[in-house]
Amino acid sequence: MLKVTDLEAGYGGSVVLHGVSLEVRDGEAVVILGPNGHGKTTLLRTISGLIRPSAGRIEFDGKVLSDMSPADIVATGVVHIPQGDLPFPELTVLENLLMGAYLPEAWKQRKEKLEQVYELFPVLRERSRQLARSLSGGERRMLALGRGLMSNAKLLMVDEPSLGLAPFLIEEVYRKLHDINKSGLSVLLADENADHIAGFADRVYLLEMGSIVGEGTAEDMLKNEALLAAYLG
Amino acid sequence: MEKLMQAIYGGIVYGSIFGMMALGLTLIWGALRMLNLAHGSLYLVGTYIAFTLVNILKVPMVPALLIAALGTAVVGFGIQTLLLNRILGKPGWDVGSLIVGVGVGMAIDQSILLIYGPRVKQMPPLIPGIFKIGRVVINYNYLVVVAVAVISLVLLSVFLSKSRHGLAIQAVSQQPDAAQLMGIPTRTVFLIVMCISAALAGLAGALLSTVYQVQRESGANAMVMALVVTIFGGLGSVKGTIWAAYIVGLLQSFLMVYLGAGTALPGVFLFMMLMLVIRPSGLFGLGEAQRL
Ligand SMILES: Nc1ncnc2c1ncn2[C@@H]1O[C@H](COP(=O)(O)OP(=O)(O)OP(=O)(O)O)[C@@H](O)[C@H]1O
Ligand SMILES: [Mg+2]
Numbered sequence: 251m252l253k254v255t256d257l258e259a260g261y262g263g264s265v266v267l268h269g270v271s272l273e274v275r276d277g278e279a280v281v282i283l284g285p286n287g288h289g290k291t292t293l294l295r296t297i298s299g300l301i302r303p304s305a306g307r308i309e310f311d312g313k314v315l316s317d318m319s320p321a322d323i324v325a326t327g328v329v330h331i332p333q334g335d336l337p338f339p340e341l342t343v344l345e346n347l348l349m350g351a352y353l354p355e356a357w358k359q360r361k362e363k364l365e366q367v368y369e370l371f372p373v374l375r376e377r378s379r380q381l382a383r384s385l386s387g388g389e390r391r392m393l394a395l396g397r398g399l400m401s402n403a404k405l406l407m408v409d410e411p412s413l414g415l416a417p418f419l420i421e422e423v424y425r426k427l428h429d430i431n432k433s434g435l436s437v438l439l440a441d442e443n444a445d446h447i448a449g450f451a452d453r454v455y456l457l458e459m460g461s462i463v464g465e466g467t468a469e470d471m472l473k474n475e476a477l478l479a480a481y482l483g
Numbered sequence: 484m485e486k487l488m489q490a491i492y493g494g495i496v497y498g499s500i501f502g503m504m505a506l507g508l509t510l511i512w513g514a515l516r517m518l519n520l521a522h523g524s525l526y527l528v529g530t531y532i533a534f535t536l537v538n539i540l541k542v543p544m545v546p547a548l549l550i551a552a553l554g555t556a557v558v559g560f561g562i563q564t565l566l567l568n569r570i571l572g573k574p575g576w577d578v579g580s581l582i583v584g585v586g587v588g589m590a591i592d593q594s595i596l597l598i599y600g601p602r603v604k605q606m607p608p609l610i611p612g613i614f615k616i617g618r619v620v621i622n623y624n625y626l627v628v629v630a631v632a633v634i635s636l637v638l639l640s641v642f643l644s645k646s647r648h649g650l651a652i653q654a655v656s657q658q659p660d661a662a663q664l665m666g667i668p669t670r671t672v673f674l675i676v677m678c679i680s681a682a683l684a685g686l687a688g689a690l691l692s693t694v695y696q697v698q699r700e701s702g703a704n705a706m707v708m709a710l711v712v713t714i715f716g717g718l719g720s721v722k723g724t725i726w727a728a729y730i731v732g733l734l735q736s737f738l739m740v741y742l743g744a745g746t747a748l749p750g751v752f753l754f755m756m757l758m759l760v761i762r763p764s765g766l767f768g769l770g771e772a773q774r775l
Contacts, residue, residue: 324666336661
């Protein structure tokens, strides 16, 4: 469904991604592993249209995303949950969630979607009238995920869902993401370490200095611990 | 007692008007991070559209007000699509947007001078007549001005906090990246904000043309007060701006009534400076990160 070919992108003059190619198939959970600063966020932001690629091609369900606006890309079903959550701080939790359903199609079903999100993240129901800026780190992460799920996503791209959370919360977030994936949504996830691949990922890409240096099924990758260890230190 | 009532009454009148002007300024700051220096000129556009319609074309007052607001919104639409969109999102936006504001403001002010000449003009009140409560003179015209201002402030607040598009405006102001990731088309939102802001300035200009004389200087005066209120309330905060408008309005009115008209403006500025020392981000200021 998502096919990225020879993607090149960066900031101003400096190129960060040097010809990245990868693929996410229907229903898959794919993880991009890469150390700090090697281009994971840049890659996801380019796919979602926040950064214009300087070369290469991004396709989703037969549509070419590489020259669409971020708003049009969301409408195709590619939804990006950004690193650091980026909540709307002065809006309530409920209003944040509603903005996730901003596009007309999703807006029509916002009541049902809201129920589903509250079901998955009960804490958001309790906090629904609170301003987003008053949430704890864990709650903010749940809000970011819930807000993404309010859309009509077909592919959920999640940037470092473990960032800055206590270990038990990381476990919980990955469990939720696994459930979301099993309910039929494809997931493309970026992370810094291989701790949570087992039981979650179908396939893994290794990103180094803006290039894909390895690819394989999760089992193969985990068997090849030498490679992972050398690579992720 | 009469003095007190007089002061409160004046404060409400001023506050309502400041609120209309300042809210437009704060919305644009919030969404576009632009200090719109043409805001006072947009006020003048409203004034002179109303003047033309009422005094020259003999259009009744109510449609004239609506047309003034709409006409000014169209000017805002033009500024956004023809000028601002060209530099939006490019390096140098901070300075570039200021220059666009100054340039557009000068173009509007000078055009008005060319078309209407330098002479001060007079408009009829919306509703003539007065009544008295004790010895406080209440002007029907002022009451209408306050009512229209309050109704538009309330409608706008409800729009911003309840509707899908209003929330989207807030979302874009608070976290533009995330807003784009929700599918919110930021450029369309900027255009809507510019039109609303211009319409408010135009409506304020049209309304006040029935209270003050019609002259070019009133645009700059309105702009200065709007700026004071916006800074006082915390740039970008809608709630703060509305509160600040009435606080500044009351302050100005109390100074005028108790200490004389000459003390009003210096007093307001002094108060603003004190306030900024105590609370640098304004009354309801959003954190530094939000404002820059
Ligand atoms: N806004 C920016 N402007 C210029 N360079 C940037 C910007 N954002 C990131 N970079 C640079 O691009 C490179 C890749 O950064 P990116 O954020 O994509 O990495 P990452 O893999 O997501 O890292 P992390 O694990 O820290 O999130 C880094 O060298 C970084 O310094
Ligand atoms: Mg990153």
